[in-house]
Amino acid sequence: MTGTELDEPREESVEQPVEQPVPPGPPRRRVSWQKLTFLPTVLVAVLLATWLWFRQADLDPISENALSNGQVTKALWQHIELTVISTFFVLIIAIPLGILLTRRSFRKATPVAMAVANMGQATPAIGLLALLVIWLGIGRRAALIGIISYAVLPVLANTIAGLKGNDPTLLEAARGIGMSPMGVLSRVELPLAVPLILAGVRTALVLNVGTATLATFGGGGGLGVLITTGITNQRMPVLMLGSILTVVLALLVDWLASLAEVLLRPRGLEVGR
Template sequence: MGLAFRDDGEDAAEREATPPAPKEPRRLTWQKLTFLPALVAVVLLITWLWFRNADLDTISKNALSGGQVWKDLKQHIELTVISTFFVLIIAIPLGILLTRRMFRKATPFALALANMGQATPAIGLLALLVIWLGTGQRSALIGIIIYAILPVLSNTIAGLKANDPTLMEAARGIGMSPAMVLARVELPLAVPLILAGVRTALVLNVGTATLAVFGGGGGLGTLIQAGITNQRMPILLLGSILTIALALLVDWLASLAEVLLSPRGLEART
């Protein structure tokens, strides 16, 4: 029996020619986890110290007394969370439905309606809802939901349509039912785009919720309106800073969710 021998020089050359295996990217870095929250905390601390030492007049003190700031912040968070929840349970199932063969022809119509909802000025939409439903959180919530449906709906449709048809055929070929293909193949592949739409909707909701005050919905818009109406810059500044800080923190949390919930196999390798 003959033995095959190979030159060690050839092995070394092959090892040099073979590129190293790509390293698994780090999903979260300490900078991503700490930088933005630390920055927001510093801004809020500076704002608090300034207000603590500021010489406020009676009107400003009355506008901020009785835990009004905390109450407005709590209402704003509630408006954002509740509206986002309803956006998700409406837009994602609707996006899935519109990508099924039976309902694909309705996709342009549904997207046109969603576009109309976002193209309408938010304050005008809220005014129409107040005329129809009266003042209160219900009108504000419906307006915020209509305004934020488009990014989640369009990204859900785009994410499902972007899936490779050969993967769907392969999944069906191994005996998966349509529901199993959707749950185990289509949705996991579409998760990054869907989460990007959710992130956009969250930030939109934080901003749009400031207009809820004009419909009697409360929120941080109460401070902003009080500052404008009474011409008190400290109150206006406080409401604006809190709104911006909340939007930044919500966007940061959504970015973490994008990293943690996206399938590892879809991450870009360096």
């Protein structure tokens, strides 16, 4: 070639920066401070306002007699006892029964068990309690059986749904590594079903608080005593106090159950943001 040969500028290859994998964010907080404080603050404010109103209220002798001598505290503790005892029996009946009905040998009995549980909740609570009082007599036992019958369905249905909703591939993988059937149930199936089971327990707790007000018609006591006394004697303060305490107790129980629902959820099921 003739002439001066000019070197053309070389195009330098620019290396594209390699995108580094984004580190996973911190797991979301299990319980926020708003969840911890908002509802209790509201409930305390309601109770404080109720107490202040009763301090300045001009009650007649009938109302004073219904609310004096520890009657309110007694009714409240009876209501809490009814709720706790009935929920305990609901758990020891519904969860094992739900586990049993998801085993291969007993799956055919599931429709029958669910039909019986549906009958228990479909029957009007006051009618069921009246039948139990006729059969068992007046007392706490009839009230407890009625409350338990009314609250079994949510826990039983959610236990069955939670266990049936598990991914079959996970169960096969657990069996493939040599887990026994009991090991698969306790270490794989139940932990995965915990969120649904706890949701059923939460529903049952609130149902029990509400249904326990009817225990007074069977001689079981509870806050229903204040409500029926207020209605029978046409004393609005007594009726209001019984109703307010029942609502506050139901909301408090629901709040505690929602916290348990978050705190007892297996950590492996939480997804970080």
